Amino acid sequence: MINTIHIFSRPLSHYNTHTISILLSDTDRILLIADACYDQTSFKNLTDNGYILSQCLSTRGVELQAPFSAISDIEWVQLIDSAKKTITW
Secondary structure, eight states, X not given: OEEEEEEEOSOGGGSOHHHHHHHOOTTOEEEEOXXXXXXXXXXXXXXXXXXXXXXXXXXXXXXXXXXXXEEOHHHHHHHHHHEEEEEEO
């Protein structure tokens, strides 16, 4: 089971990465939305298994990069429902 979904809407440089790395556990997942999609390269250093909202990718004309998986709005709701908690940064 997923412990926490961390939802980011801005590039990683906007956040305190030290705090984020302390709070992330192996059972957590990262979801990138909005302008965070542009910064997949930086976020991939934080996770081996992350998600990006597919609508945000297509709206911004950004290609998906590993280790992220594109998810739909419905899958986003299912992802949130499967987690114990969420943190929106």
